[in-house]
Amino acid sequence: MTYMQAYRAKEKALNMLRGGPTESYNKLPIYFNILEKAYPGSVVSLEKIVEDHFLYAFVALEPCIRGWEYCRPIVVIDGTHLKSTYEGTKLIASTLDLGGIILALAYAIVNSENDASWTWFFERFRNVFGERENMGNREQVRKLYVALVKAYTLQEFSELMGRLDIIDKKLGEYLFDSGYHKWSRIHATVKRTWTLTSNIAESINSSIAKAREFPVCKLMDYLRQLIETWNEKHSEEGRNTFTDLTNVYNEAYEDNKELSHYMYDCKCLRASTEFLHIVTDGMKRFSVCLRSRICSCGRFQLDEIPCGHALAAITYRHQHGEDYCSAYYNNKISKIHMPYQWNLFHARG
Structure with missing residues:
Protein backbone atom coordinates (compact mmCIF):
# COMPACT_ATOMS: atom_id res chain seq x y z
CA MET A 1 0.00 0.00 0.00
CA THR A 2 1.36 3.42 -0.95
CA TYR A 3 1.35 6.42 1.36
CA MET A 4 -1.44 8.15 -0.57
CA GLN A 5 -3.61 5.02 -0.47
CA ALA A 6 -3.18 4.85 3.30
CA TYR A 7 -3.89 8.57 3.66
CA ARG A 8 -7.08 8.43 1.58
CA ALA A 9 -8.28 5.33 3.46
CA LYS A 10 -7.72 7.11 6.78
CA GLU A 11 -9.59 10.24 5.60
CA LYS A 12 -12.50 8.13 4.33
CA ALA A 13 -12.70 6.23 7.61
CA LEU A 14 -12.66 9.46 9.62
CA ASN A 15 -15.40 10.94 7.44
CA MET A 16 -17.50 7.80 7.96
CA LEU A 17 -17.04 8.04 11.74
CA ARG A 18 -17.25 11.81 12.22
CA GLY A 19 -19.01 13.00 9.08
CA GLY A 20 -17.71 15.57 6.61
CA PRO A 21 -17.03 19.15 7.72
CA THR A 22 -19.86 20.63 5.65
CA GLU A 23 -22.33 17.99 6.83
CA SER A 24 -21.28 18.66 10.43
CA TYR A 25 -22.13 22.38 10.18
CA ASN A 26 -25.50 21.54 8.60
CA LYS A 27 -26.35 19.36 11.60
CA LEU A 28 -25.76 22.13 14.17
CA PRO A 29 -29.46 23.21 14.44
CA ILE A 30 -30.52 19.60 15.12
CA TYR A 31 -27.66 19.14 17.58
CA PHE A 32 -28.63 22.29 19.49
CA ASN A 33 -32.25 21.15 19.65
CA ILE A 34 -31.19 17.81 21.18
CA LEU A 35 -28.83 19.63 23.56
CA GLU A 36 -31.62 21.83 24.92
CA LYS A 37 -33.81 18.75 25.52
CA ALA A 38 -31.01 16.80 27.19
CA TYR A 39 -30.03 19.77 29.42
CA PRO A 40 -33.20 21.75 30.17
CA GLY A 41 -32.33 25.32 31.09
CA SER A 42 -29.28 25.45 28.84
CA VAL A 43 -28.79 28.41 26.51
CA VAL A 44 -27.66 27.95 22.93
CA SER A 45 -27.44 30.46 20.10
CA LEU A 46 -26.69 30.07 16.41
CA GLU A 47 -25.88 33.08 14.23
CA LYS A 48 -25.91 32.96 10.42
CA ILE A 49 -25.10 35.46 7.70
CA VAL A 50 -27.48 36.50 4.94
CA GLU A 51 -26.56 33.58 2.69
CA ASP A 52 -27.63 31.20 5.52
CA HIS A 53 -23.99 30.31 6.17
CA PHE A 54 -22.63 29.63 9.65
CA LEU A 55 -21.11 32.57 11.54
CA TYR A 56 -21.25 32.06 15.34
CA ALA A 57 -22.40 29.38 17.78
CA PHE A 58 -22.75 29.78 21.57
CA VAL A 59 -23.40 27.16 24.28
CA ALA A 60 -23.90 27.54 28.04
CA LEU A 61 -25.02 24.30 29.74
CA GLU A 62 -27.52 24.42 32.59
CA PRO A 63 -25.26 22.77 35.23
CA CYS A 64 -22.58 25.39 34.52
CA ILE A 65 -25.11 28.22 34.77
CA ARG A 66 -26.25 26.98 38.19
CA GLY A 67 -22.68 26.40 39.35
CA TRP A 68 -21.65 29.98 38.56
CA GLU A 69 -23.78 31.25 41.44
CA TYR A 70 -21.42 29.61 43.95
CA CYS A 71 -18.13 30.59 42.27
CA ARG A 72 -15.84 33.53 42.91
CA PRO A 73 -16.72 36.35 40.41
CA ILE A 74 -13.62 35.89 38.24
CA VAL A 75 -13.97 34.87 34.60
CA VAL A 76 -11.07 33.66 32.47
CA ILE A 77 -11.67 34.00 28.73
CA ASP A 78 -9.43 32.71 25.97
CA GLY A 79 -9.50 31.98 22.25
CA THR A 80 -7.90 29.08 20.37
CA HIS A 81 -7.52 28.69 16.62
CA LEU A 82 -9.14 25.60 15.12
CA LYS A 83 -7.34 23.39 12.60
CA SER A 84 -10.33 21.89 10.81
CA THR A 85 -11.16 22.40 7.14
CA TYR A 86 -12.98 25.70 7.72
CA GLU A 87 -10.69 26.77 10.59
CA GLY A 88 -12.31 29.40 12.86
CA THR A 89 -11.74 30.11 16.54
CA LYS A 90 -13.01 28.56 19.75
CA LEU A 91 -13.81 30.98 22.59
CA ILE A 92 -14.27 29.64 26.11
CA ALA A 93 -15.12 31.31 29.41
CA SER A 94 -14.20 29.46 32.60
CA THR A 95 -13.70 29.92 36.32
CA LEU A 96 -12.77 27.92 39.44
CA ASP A 97 -15.49 26.15 41.42
CA LEU A 98 -15.61 25.69 45.20
CA GLY A 99 -13.12 22.83 44.98
CA GLY A 100 -10.61 24.88 43.02
CA ILE A 101 -11.38 22.88 39.87
CA ILE A 102 -11.78 24.54 36.48
CA LEU A 103 -15.44 25.03 35.54
CA ALA A 104 -16.15 25.81 31.88
CA LEU A 105 -19.03 28.27 31.92
CA ALA A 106 -19.68 28.84 28.22
CA TYR A 107 -18.03 28.24 24.87
CA ALA A 108 -18.49 29.42 21.33
CA ILE A 109 -17.25 28.89 17.79
CA VAL A 110 -16.65 32.08 15.80
CA ASN A 111 -15.03 32.97 12.50
CA SER A 112 -12.03 34.73 14.10
CA GLU A 113 -10.95 36.82 17.08
CA ASN A 114 -12.23 40.27 16.18
CA ASP A 115 -14.28 43.02 17.81
CA ALA A 116 -17.56 41.79 16.32
CA SER A 117 -17.16 38.18 17.49
CA TRP A 118 -15.95 39.17 20.97
CA THR A 119 -18.87 41.60 21.34
CA TRP A 120 -21.34 38.91 20.25
CA PHE A 121 -19.86 36.43 22.72
CA PHE A 122 -19.81 38.85 25.67
CA GLU A 123 -23.38 39.98 25.05
CA ARG A 124 -24.65 36.42 25.22
CA PHE A 125 -22.49 35.65 28.24
CA ARG A 126 -23.89 38.66 30.07
CA ASN A 127 -27.47 37.72 29.18
CA VAL A 128 -26.95 34.23 30.61
CA PHE A 129 -24.76 34.85 33.64
CA GLY A 130 -25.61 38.48 34.42
CA GLU A 131 -23.27 40.84 36.22
CA ARG A 132 -21.91 40.47 39.74
CA GLU A 133 -20.21 42.93 42.03
CA ASN A 134 -16.38 43.06 41.75
CA MET A 135 -16.49 40.75 38.78
CA GLY A 136 -13.09 40.41 37.07
CA ASN A 137 -12.64 39.73 33.36
CA ARG A 138 -9.25 38.54 32.14
CA GLU A 139 -9.91 39.75 28.60
CA GLN A 140 -10.64 43.25 29.89
CA VAL A 141 -7.43 43.17 31.93
CA ARG A 142 -5.48 41.91 28.92
CA LYS A 143 -6.71 44.78 26.74
CA LEU A 144 -5.83 47.30 29.45
CA TYR A 145 -2.35 45.84 29.80
CA VAL A 146 -1.76 45.98 26.03
CA ALA A 147 -2.88 49.62 26.06
CA LEU A 148 -0.48 50.32 28.95
CA VAL A 149 2.40 48.74 27.02
CA LYS A 150 1.66 50.89 23.96
CA ALA A 151 0.92 54.17 25.79
CA TYR A 152 2.73 57.12 24.19
CA THR A 153 2.47 59.67 27.01
CA LEU A 154 2.74 59.57 30.80
CA GLN A 155 -0.74 61.08 31.08
CA GLU A 156 -2.26 58.29 28.99
CA PHE A 157 -0.30 55.71 31.01
CA SER A 158 -1.54 57.13 34.33
CA GLU A 159 -5.17 57.16 33.18
CA LEU A 160 -4.99 53.51 32.08
CA MET A 161 -3.27 52.49 35.30
CA GLY A 162 -6.10 54.15 37.23
CA ARG A 163 -8.65 52.06 35.33
CA LEU A 164 -6.63 48.93 36.13
CA ASP A 165 -6.57 49.82 39.84
CA ILE A 166 -10.37 49.98 39.83
CA ILE A 167 -10.47 46.35 38.68
CA ASP A 168 -7.78 45.11 41.09
CA LYS A 169 -5.17 47.19 42.90
CA LYS A 170 -2.94 44.15 43.28
CA LEU A 171 -2.43 44.10 39.51
CA GLY A 172 -1.07 47.65 39.54
CA GLU A 173 1.21 46.81 42.46
CA TYR A 174 2.51 43.74 40.64
CA LEU A 175 3.29 45.72 37.48
CA PHE A 176 5.03 48.41 39.54
CA ASP A 177 7.19 45.85 41.35
CA SER A 178 8.17 44.19 38.07
CA GLY A 179 9.51 47.53 36.78
CA TYR A 180 7.71 49.72 34.25
CA HIS A 181 10.88 50.04 32.14
CA LYS A 182 10.79 46.32 31.33
CA TRP A 183 7.45 46.35 29.52
CA SER A 184 6.15 49.92 29.04
CA ARG A 185 7.08 51.78 25.86
CA ILE A 186 6.98 55.21 27.49
CA HIS A 187 9.22 54.08 30.40
CA ALA A 188 11.72 52.08 28.32
CA THR A 189 15.37 53.04 28.88
CA VAL A 190 16.18 52.25 25.22
CA LYS A 191 14.26 53.13 22.06
CA ARG A 192 12.81 49.81 20.96
CA THR A 193 9.84 51.27 19.01
CA TRP A 194 7.52 48.38 18.03
CA THR A 195 9.77 45.50 19.12
CA LEU A 196 8.11 43.19 21.66
CA THR A 197 10.82 40.82 22.85
CA SER A 198 8.45 38.30 24.43
CA ASN A 199 6.53 37.92 21.15
CA ILE A 200 9.75 37.16 19.29
CA ALA A 201 10.86 34.57 21.85
CA GLU A 202 7.46 32.86 21.91
CA SER A 203 7.30 32.76 18.10
CA ILE A 204 10.72 31.14 17.87
CA ASN A 205 9.87 28.59 20.56
CA SER A 206 6.64 27.71 18.81
CA SER A 207 8.40 27.22 15.47
CA ILE A 208 10.94 24.74 16.85
CA ALA A 209 8.57 22.92 19.23
CA LYS A 210 8.44 19.72 17.18
CA ALA A 211 12.24 19.59 16.83
CA ARG A 212 13.05 19.68 20.54
CA GLU A 213 13.26 15.88 20.77
CA PHE A 214 15.57 15.53 17.77
CA PRO A 215 19.21 14.35 18.18
CA VAL A 216 21.60 17.28 18.30
CA CYS A 217 22.77 17.07 14.66
CA LYS A 218 19.21 16.70 13.40
CA LEU A 219 18.17 19.65 15.57
CA MET A 220 20.98 21.85 14.27
CA ASP A 221 20.11 21.05 10.66
CA TYR A 222 16.42 21.66 11.33
CA LEU A 223 17.29 25.14 12.60
CA ARG A 224 19.44 25.75 9.53
CA GLN A 225 16.62 24.80 7.17
CA LEU A 226 14.15 26.92 9.14
CA ILE A 227 16.40 29.99 8.92
CA GLU A 228 16.97 29.31 5.22
CA THR A 229 13.22 29.22 4.58
CA TRP A 230 12.61 32.43 6.52
CA ASN A 231 15.42 34.33 4.81
CA GLU A 232 14.39 33.28 1.31
CA LYS A 233 10.75 34.14 2.00
CA HIS A 234 11.48 37.58 3.46
CA SER A 235 14.06 38.45 0.79
CA GLU A 236 11.48 37.65 -1.87
CA GLU A 237 8.93 39.85 -0.09
CA GLY A 238 11.46 42.70 -0.04
CA ARG A 239 12.18 42.36 -3.76
CA ASN A 240 8.44 42.44 -4.54
CA THR A 241 7.81 45.56 -2.42
CA PHE A 242 8.09 48.81 -4.37
CA THR A 243 7.29 51.38 -1.67
CA ASP A 244 9.97 53.39 0.11
CA LEU A 245 9.11 51.66 3.38
CA THR A 246 8.62 47.97 4.06
CA ASN A 330 13.66 51.56 4.65
CA ASN A 331 12.83 49.00 1.98
CA LYS A 332 16.17 49.48 0.23
CA ILE A 333 17.98 48.17 3.29
CA SER A 334 15.61 45.20 3.59
CA LYS A 335 16.50 44.10 0.05
CA ILE A 336 20.15 43.66 1.02
CA HIS A 337 20.57 40.02 2.04
CA MET A 338 23.49 37.68 2.67
CA PRO A 339 24.53 35.42 -0.26
CA TYR A 340 23.61 32.15 1.45
CA GLN A 341 25.19 29.08 -0.17
CA TRP A 342 22.44 26.61 0.66
CA ASN A 343 22.88 24.44 -2.43
CA LEU A 344 26.62 24.30 -1.88
CA PHE A 345 26.03 23.23 1.71
CA HIS A 346 23.80 20.38 0.58
CA ALA A 347 26.37 19.30 -1.98
CA ARG A 348 29.13 19.20 0.62
CA GLY A 349 26.84 17.58 3.18
Whole structure:
Protein backbone atom coordinates (compact mmCIF):
# COMPACT_ATOMS: atom_id res chain seq x y z
CA MET A 1 0.00 0.00 0.00
CA THR A 2 1.36 3.42 -0.95
CA TYR A 3 1.35 6.42 1.36
CA MET A 4 -1.44 8.15 -0.57
CA GLN A 5 -3.61 5.02 -0.47
CA ALA A 6 -3.18 4.85 3.30
CA TYR A 7 -3.89 8.57 3.66
CA ARG A 8 -7.08 8.43 1.58
CA ALA A 9 -8.28 5.33 3.46
CA LYS A 10 -7.72 7.11 6.78
CA GLU A 11 -9.59 10.24 5.60
CA LYS A 12 -12.50 8.13 4.33
CA ALA A 13 -12.70 6.23 7.61
CA LEU A 14 -12.66 9.46 9.62
CA ASN A 15 -15.40 10.94 7.44
CA MET A 16 -17.50 7.80 7.96
CA LEU A 17 -17.04 8.04 11.74
CA ARG A 18 -17.25 11.81 12.22
CA GLY A 19 -19.01 13.00 9.08
CA GLY A 20 -17.71 15.57 6.61
CA PRO A 21 -17.03 19.15 7.72
CA THR A 22 -19.86 20.63 5.65
CA GLU A 23 -22.33 17.99 6.83
CA SER A 24 -21.28 18.66 10.43
CA TYR A 25 -22.13 22.38 10.18
CA ASN A 26 -25.50 21.54 8.60
CA LYS A 27 -26.35 19.36 11.60
CA LEU A 28 -25.76 22.13 14.17
CA PRO A 29 -29.46 23.21 14.44
CA ILE A 30 -30.52 19.60 15.12
CA TYR A 31 -27.66 19.14 17.58
CA PHE A 32 -28.63 22.29 19.49
CA ASN A 33 -32.25 21.15 19.65
CA ILE A 34 -31.19 17.81 21.18
CA LEU A 35 -28.83 19.63 23.56
CA GLU A 36 -31.62 21.83 24.92
CA LYS A 37 -33.81 18.75 25.52
CA ALA A 38 -31.01 16.80 27.19
CA TYR A 39 -30.03 19.77 29.42
CA PRO A 40 -33.20 21.75 30.17
CA GLY A 41 -32.33 25.32 31.09
CA SER A 42 -29.28 25.45 28.84
CA VAL A 43 -28.79 28.41 26.51
CA VAL A 44 -27.66 27.95 22.93
CA SER A 45 -27.44 30.46 20.10
CA LEU A 46 -26.69 30.07 16.41
CA GLU A 47 -25.88 33.08 14.23
CA LYS A 48 -25.91 32.96 10.42
CA ILE A 49 -25.10 35.46 7.70
CA VAL A 50 -27.48 36.50 4.94
CA GLU A 51 -26.56 33.58 2.69
CA ASP A 52 -27.63 31.20 5.52
CA HIS A 53 -23.99 30.31 6.17
CA PHE A 54 -22.63 29.63 9.65
CA LEU A 55 -21.11 32.57 11.54
CA TYR A 56 -21.25 32.06 15.34
CA ALA A 57 -22.40 29.38 17.78
CA PHE A 58 -22.75 29.78 21.57
CA VAL A 59 -23.40 27.16 24.28
CA ALA A 60 -23.90 27.54 28.04
CA LEU A 61 -25.02 24.30 29.74
CA GLU A 62 -27.52 24.42 32.59
CA PRO A 63 -25.26 22.77 35.23
CA CYS A 64 -22.58 25.39 34.52
CA ILE A 65 -25.11 28.22 34.77
CA ARG A 66 -26.25 26.98 38.19
CA GLY A 67 -22.68 26.40 39.35
CA TRP A 68 -21.65 29.98 38.56
CA GLU A 69 -23.78 31.25 41.44
CA TYR A 70 -21.42 29.61 43.95
CA CYS A 71 -18.13 30.59 42.27
CA ARG A 72 -15.84 33.53 42.91
CA PRO A 73 -16.72 36.35 40.41
CA ILE A 74 -13.62 35.89 38.24
CA VAL A 75 -13.97 34.87 34.60
CA VAL A 76 -11.07 33.66 32.47
CA ILE A 77 -11.67 34.00 28.73
CA ASP A 78 -9.43 32.71 25.97
CA GLY A 79 -9.50 31.98 22.25
CA THR A 80 -7.90 29.08 20.37
CA HIS A 81 -7.52 28.69 16.62
CA LEU A 82 -9.14 25.60 15.12
CA LYS A 83 -7.34 23.39 12.60
CA SER A 84 -10.33 21.89 10.81
CA THR A 85 -11.16 22.40 7.14
CA TYR A 86 -12.98 25.70 7.72
CA GLU A 87 -10.69 26.77 10.59
CA GLY A 88 -12.31 29.40 12.86
CA THR A 89 -11.74 30.11 16.54
CA LYS A 90 -13.01 28.56 19.75
CA LEU A 91 -13.81 30.98 22.59
CA ILE A 92 -14.27 29.64 26.11
CA ALA A 93 -15.12 31.31 29.41
CA SER A 94 -14.20 29.46 32.60
CA THR A 95 -13.70 29.92 36.32
CA LEU A 96 -12.77 27.92 39.44
CA ASP A 97 -15.49 26.15 41.42
CA LEU A 98 -15.61 25.69 45.20
CA GLY A 99 -13.12 22.83 44.98
CA GLY A 100 -10.61 24.88 43.02
CA ILE A 101 -11.38 22.88 39.87
CA ILE A 102 -11.78 24.54 36.48
CA LEU A 103 -15.44 25.03 35.54
CA ALA A 104 -16.15 25.81 31.88
CA LEU A 105 -19.03 28.27 31.92
CA ALA A 106 -19.68 28.84 28.22
CA TYR A 107 -18.03 28.24 24.87
CA ALA A 108 -18.49 29.42 21.33
CA ILE A 109 -17.25 28.89 17.79
CA VAL A 110 -16.65 32.08 15.80
CA ASN A 111 -15.03 32.97 12.50
CA SER A 112 -12.03 34.73 14.10
CA GLU A 113 -10.95 36.82 17.08
CA ASN A 114 -12.23 40.27 16.18
CA ASP A 115 -14.28 43.02 17.81
CA ALA A 116 -17.56 41.79 16.32
CA SER A 117 -17.16 38.18 17.49
CA TRP A 118 -15.95 39.17 20.97
CA THR A 119 -18.87 41.60 21.34
CA TRP A 120 -21.34 38.91 20.25
CA PHE A 121 -19.86 36.43 22.72
CA PHE A 122 -19.81 38.85 25.67
CA GLU A 123 -23.38 39.98 25.05
CA ARG A 124 -24.65 36.42 25.22
CA PHE A 125 -22.49 35.65 28.24
CA ARG A 126 -23.89 38.66 30.07
CA ASN A 127 -27.47 37.72 29.18
CA VAL A 128 -26.95 34.23 30.61
CA PHE A 129 -24.76 34.85 33.64
CA GLY A 130 -25.61 38.48 34.42
CA GLU A 131 -23.27 40.84 36.22
CA ARG A 132 -21.91 40.47 39.74
CA GLU A 133 -20.21 42.93 42.03
CA ASN A 134 -16.38 43.06 41.75
CA MET A 135 -16.49 40.75 38.78
CA GLY A 136 -13.09 40.41 37.07
CA ASN A 137 -12.64 39.73 33.36
CA ARG A 138 -9.25 38.54 32.14
CA GLU A 139 -9.91 39.75 28.60
CA GLN A 140 -10.64 43.25 29.89
CA VAL A 141 -7.43 43.17 31.93
CA ARG A 142 -5.48 41.91 28.92
CA LYS A 143 -6.71 44.78 26.74
CA LEU A 144 -5.83 47.30 29.45
CA TYR A 145 -2.35 45.84 29.80
CA VAL A 146 -1.76 45.98 26.03
CA ALA A 147 -2.88 49.62 26.06
CA LEU A 148 -0.48 50.32 28.95
CA VAL A 149 2.40 48.74 27.02
CA LYS A 150 1.66 50.89 23.96
CA ALA A 151 0.92 54.17 25.79
CA TYR A 152 2.73 57.12 24.19
CA THR A 153 2.47 59.67 27.01
CA LEU A 154 2.74 59.57 30.80
CA GLN A 155 -0.74 61.08 31.08
CA GLU A 156 -2.26 58.29 28.99
CA PHE A 157 -0.30 55.71 31.01
CA SER A 158 -1.54 57.13 34.33
CA GLU A 159 -5.17 57.16 33.18
CA LEU A 160 -4.99 53.51 32.08
CA MET A 161 -3.27 52.49 35.30
CA GLY A 162 -6.10 54.15 37.23
CA ARG A 163 -8.65 52.06 35.33
CA LEU A 164 -6.63 48.93 36.13
CA ASP A 165 -6.57 49.82 39.84
CA ILE A 166 -10.37 49.98 39.83
CA ILE A 167 -10.47 46.35 38.68
CA ASP A 168 -7.78 45.11 41.09
CA LYS A 169 -5.17 47.19 42.90
CA LYS A 170 -2.94 44.15 43.28
CA LEU A 171 -2.43 44.10 39.51
CA GLY A 172 -1.07 47.65 39.54
CA GLU A 173 1.21 46.81 42.46
CA TYR A 174 2.51 43.74 40.64
CA LEU A 175 3.29 45.72 37.48
CA PHE A 176 5.03 48.41 39.54
CA ASP A 177 7.19 45.85 41.35
CA SER A 178 8.17 44.19 38.07
CA GLY A 179 9.51 47.53 36.78
CA TYR A 180 7.71 49.72 34.25
CA HIS A 181 10.88 50.04 32.14
CA LYS A 182 10.79 46.32 31.33
CA TRP A 183 7.45 46.35 29.52
CA SER A 184 6.15 49.92 29.04
CA ARG A 185 7.08 51.78 25.86
CA ILE A 186 6.98 55.21 27.49
CA HIS A 187 9.22 54.08 30.40
CA ALA A 188 11.72 52.08 28.32
CA THR A 189 15.37 53.04 28.88
CA VAL A 190 16.18 52.25 25.22
CA LYS A 191 14.26 53.13 22.06
CA ARG A 192 12.81 49.81 20.96
CA THR A 193 9.84 51.27 19.01
CA TRP A 194 7.52 48.38 18.03
CA THR A 195 9.77 45.50 19.12
CA LEU A 196 8.11 43.19 21.66
CA THR A 197 10.82 40.82 22.85
CA SER A 198 8.45 38.30 24.43
CA ASN A 199 6.53 37.92 21.15
CA ILE A 200 9.75 37.16 19.29
CA ALA A 201 10.86 34.57 21.85
CA GLU A 202 7.46 32.86 21.91
CA SER A 203 7.30 32.76 18.10
CA ILE A 204 10.72 31.14 17.87
CA ASN A 205 9.87 28.59 20.56
CA SER A 206 6.64 27.71 18.81
CA SER A 207 8.40 27.22 15.47
CA ILE A 208 10.94 24.74 16.85
CA ALA A 209 8.57 22.92 19.23
CA LYS A 210 8.44 19.72 17.18
CA ALA A 211 12.24 19.59 16.83
CA ARG A 212 13.05 19.68 20.54
CA GLU A 213 13.26 15.88 20.77
CA PHE A 214 15.57 15.53 17.77
CA PRO A 215 19.21 14.35 18.18
CA VAL A 216 21.60 17.28 18.30
CA CYS A 217 22.77 17.07 14.66
CA LYS A 218 19.21 16.70 13.40
CA LEU A 219 18.17 19.65 15.57
CA MET A 220 20.98 21.85 14.27
CA ASP A 221 20.11 21.05 10.66
CA TYR A 222 16.42 21.66 11.33
CA LEU A 223 17.29 25.14 12.60
CA ARG A 224 19.44 25.75 9.53
CA GLN A 225 16.62 24.80 7.17
CA LEU A 226 14.15 26.92 9.14
CA ILE A 227 16.40 29.99 8.92
CA GLU A 228 16.97 29.31 5.22
CA THR A 229 13.22 29.22 4.58
CA TRP A 230 12.61 32.43 6.52
CA ASN A 231 15.42 34.33 4.81
CA GLU A 232 14.39 33.28 1.31
CA LYS A 233 10.75 34.14 2.00
CA HIS A 234 11.48 37.58 3.46
CA SER A 235 14.06 38.45 0.79
CA GLU A 236 11.48 37.65 -1.87
CA GLU A 237 8.93 39.85 -0.09
CA GLY A 238 11.46 42.70 -0.04
CA ARG A 239 12.18 42.36 -3.76
CA ASN A 240 8.44 42.44 -4.54
CA THR A 241 7.81 45.56 -2.42
CA PHE A 242 8.09 48.81 -4.37
CA THR A 243 7.29 51.38 -1.67
CA ASP A 244 9.97 53.39 0.11
CA LEU A 245 9.11 51.66 3.38
CA THR A 246 8.62 47.97 4.06
CA ASN A 247 5.04 46.70 4.09
CA VAL A 248 4.34 46.76 7.85
CA TYR A 249 5.70 50.26 8.40
CA ASN A 250 4.29 51.60 5.14
CA GLU A 251 0.79 50.64 6.30
CA ALA A 252 1.31 52.58 9.53
CA TYR A 253 2.67 55.53 7.54
CA GLU A 254 -0.33 55.54 5.19
CA ASP A 255 -2.75 55.40 8.14
CA ASN A 256 -1.05 58.44 9.68
CA LYS A 257 -1.15 60.17 6.32
CA GLU A 258 -4.92 59.72 6.16
CA LEU A 259 -5.25 61.30 9.61
CA SER A 260 -3.13 64.27 8.56
CA HIS A 261 -5.36 65.31 5.64
CA TYR A 262 -7.98 67.13 7.70
CA MET A 263 -5.29 68.92 9.77
CA TYR A 264 -3.57 70.47 6.78
CA ASP A 265 -5.21 73.87 6.49
CA CYS A 266 -4.69 77.36 7.89
CA LYS A 267 -7.17 76.79 10.74
CA CYS A 268 -5.52 73.63 12.07
CA LEU A 269 -1.82 74.30 11.44
CA ARG A 270 0.36 77.23 12.45
CA ALA A 271 4.11 77.48 11.82
CA SER A 272 5.94 79.10 14.74
CA THR A 273 9.41 78.76 13.18
CA GLU A 274 10.94 76.87 10.27
CA PHE A 275 10.88 73.63 12.28
CA LEU A 276 8.31 74.19 15.06
CA HIS A 277 4.59 73.88 14.27
CA ILE A 278 1.35 73.90 16.27
CA VAL A 279 -1.26 71.45 14.95
CA THR A 280 -4.88 71.42 16.12
CA ASP A 281 -6.50 67.99 16.32
CA GLY A 282 -10.10 68.29 17.46
CA MET A 283 -10.09 70.09 20.80
CA LYS A 284 -6.37 69.51 21.45
CA ARG A 285 -3.21 71.21 20.23
CA PHE A 286 0.06 69.42 19.59
CA SER A 287 3.57 70.79 19.16
CA VAL A 288 5.69 69.32 16.36
CA CYS A 289 9.44 69.89 15.95
CA LEU A 290 10.66 68.56 12.62
CA ARG A 291 14.32 69.13 13.43
CA SER A 292 14.19 66.97 16.58
CA ARG A 293 11.49 64.70 15.13
CA ILE A 294 9.30 65.11 18.22
CA CYS A 295 5.55 65.52 18.69
CA SER A 296 3.83 66.16 22.01
CA CYS A 297 1.51 63.21 21.31
CA GLY A 298 4.56 60.94 21.72
CA ARG A 299 4.10 58.87 18.57
CA PHE A 300 6.63 60.60 16.30
CA GLN A 301 9.64 60.01 18.56
CA LEU A 302 8.63 56.57 19.84
CA ASP A 303 7.41 54.98 16.60
CA GLU A 304 10.07 56.77 14.51
CA ILE A 305 7.35 57.28 11.89
CA PRO A 306 5.75 60.74 11.43
CA CYS A 307 2.40 60.83 13.22
CA GLY A 308 -0.62 62.56 11.67
CA HIS A 309 0.34 65.88 13.29
CA ALA A 310 3.92 65.66 12.02
CA LEU A 311 2.78 64.72 8.51
CA ALA A 312 0.52 67.77 8.41
CA ALA A 313 3.56 69.96 9.18
CA ILE A 314 5.74 68.05 6.68
CA THR A 315 3.13 68.50 3.94
CA TYR A 316 2.89 72.19 4.83
CA ARG A 317 6.66 72.45 4.25
CA HIS A 318 6.37 70.55 0.92
CA GLN A 319 8.71 67.82 2.14
CA HIS A 320 8.58 64.02 1.94
CA GLY A 321 7.31 62.15 5.00
CA GLU A 322 9.39 59.06 4.21
CA ASP A 323 12.56 61.11 4.83
CA TYR A 324 11.51 61.44 8.48
CA CYS A 325 11.12 57.69 9.04
CA SER A 326 13.76 55.54 10.70
CA ALA A 327 16.37 54.05 8.39
CA TYR A 328 15.48 50.63 9.85
CA TYR A 329 12.12 50.82 8.05
CA ASN A 330 13.66 51.56 4.65
CA ASN A 331 12.83 49.00 1.98
CA LYS A 332 16.17 49.48 0.23
CA ILE A 333 17.98 48.17 3.29
CA SER A 334 15.61 45.20 3.59
CA LYS A 335 16.50 44.10 0.05
CA ILE A 336 20.15 43.66 1.02
CA HIS A 337 20.57 40.02 2.04
CA MET A 338 23.49 37.68 2.67
CA PRO A 339 24.53 35.42 -0.26
CA TYR A 340 23.61 32.15 1.45
CA GLN A 341 25.19 29.08 -0.17
CA TRP A 342 22.44 26.61 0.66
CA ASN A 343 22.88 24.44 -2.43
CA LEU A 344 26.62 24.30 -1.88
CA PHE A 345 26.03 23.23 1.71
CA HIS A 346 23.80 20.38 0.58
CA ALA A 347 26.37 19.30 -1.98
CA ARG A 348 29.13 19.20 0.62
CA GLY A 349 26.84 17.58 3.18
